[in-house]
Amino acid sequence: MKTYEIAVVHGDGIGREVCQSALSVIQALPGLTDAFTFKEYPAGADEYLRSGSAFPDATYEGCRRADAILHGATGIPGVTYPDGTETGIEFGLQLRFRLDLYANIRPIKLRPGIQSKLRDRKPGDIDYVIVRENTEGLYAARGNGVNLRDEMAADTLVVTRKGIERICRTAFELSRRRSGAPGDGKRRVTVCDKANVLRTYAFFRKVFNEVAEQYPDVEADYAYADAMTCHLVERPEHYDVIVTENMFGDIISDLAAVTVGSMGMSPSAEIGKEHGFFQAAHGSAPTIAGQNIANPYGTILSGAAMLEWLGERHGDQRLLLAAAAVERGVSAAMRSPHGLTRDLGGAARTSDITELVIGNLLPAASDAAE
Structure with missing residues (x-):
């Protein structure tokens, strides 16, 4: 043994x-x-x-x-x-x-005995996973940003094809092992980004789409990060697996944890x-x-x-x-x-x-x- x-x-x-x-x-x-x-x-x-x-x-x-x-x-x-x-x-x-x-996996599940902060939600209504890219994005700039004469500061958001491909593949493989979204039972991966504003996120979405083509049995879905903060409150039953860049994953997973009780309810597994x-x-x-x-x-x-x-x-x-x-x-x-x-x-x-x-x-x- x-x-x-x-x-x-x-x-x-x-x-x-x-x-x-x-x-x-x-x-x-x-x-x-x-x-x-x-x-x-x-x-x-x-x-x-x-x-x-x-x-x-x-x-x-x-x-x-x-x-x-x-x-x-x-x-x-x-x-x-x-x-x-x-x-x-x-x-x-x-x-x-x-x-x-590279893969930060955060399950969001409303469990029996726990009262959701969302009105009328019951166990079974909220059961999805946030898959957060963990080694790139804005947080990778930590320690490398610039503060120029205390007048200007800048950090850089960097993503790579390799990093996006492997985190998206992780999300689709995870969806295949799950039972689908609580609302309709569909296996679904939602990419959460700001592809309408920044090239980095548009590139993230482009690579996501390329990976999605390899998983025709899993629905590809889309949400901008600002809208996602509304969707996780208004219709959490729609989600099965959400994949996103490092900083956005940090933010939306905190919001999500509160919907299933509190920040104390949210486990995570960071896997390579x-x-x-x-x-x-x-x-x-x-x-x-x-x-x-x-x-x-x-x-x-x-x-x-x-x-x-x-x-x-x-x-x-x-x-x-x-x-x-x-x-x-x-x-x-x-x-x-x-x-x-x-x-x-x-x-x-x-x-x-x-x-x-x-x-x-x-x-x-x-x-x-x-």
Whole structure:
């Protein structure tokens, strides 16, 4: 039986609390006691204040060697470089570029027990995935922009044919594995861009269309980014898979997460050919750190995504069953009268949610095995 090495980076703010919650759930899974070794590494704003580096070389090497990386959250708004940008987020951004984690996959799903912020929406109405290109676009300009005499600043938005092709192909392949949009059951990939304004996005759409021709069984769909912010509120049932540039993916996935409960509900998997990085889509929320009130569901679900990715990558049925067990354990916890944290309208603490999910792992594991 293979033993998997997991690099664990807790990070800043609530990062340690939610990451520990996910670790506790994984470590409680029956039959997987010897399946993992967990190695902790520092990164983020606190590490920058301590050592002068938000992403130490030893942390990078540990992440590069590991079978997968599990992360809490990094970044503290007041801890910045001289140019005003945050130090803590250097970890996530640089890891994406250095390990070529080109596909940021963020499922948006309204689950039983959770009340949507959208009126009259119920579980089953919202179930789509945002596929965000993760290594190009405007964010790739970080650290390379120009500030000229404090009078003018510029960053460059760059996309490549290779980058667009592979992220669009990821989106179409994902749609093929899904059951289609909740509204009409159609497998559909929607490109979200500003092709009507900028050449970079017009090029993105052109390459998207070329890839779409290779998937005649999946409908190609289009939305401008500004209109998409309306569509995700007004008709989320239309969407199956959405593919988009880096910055737009960041923005619309935050909006989408709130429609299914809160930012704390949004897991993510950042995938390349060789590496996988798993974290919730929310930030470090330093104002509530240490109070045991953070919502850990997003990080727990990111842990489930990590198990699934490892299981598929290595053909390990144990991990696939474990991922299903965590998913079902989370669903059972959310349906509990005590399974909602403050951001979801409840009063449960972080530790309460962790215990609820763990308490539901055994029956969930039994269901998954049947």
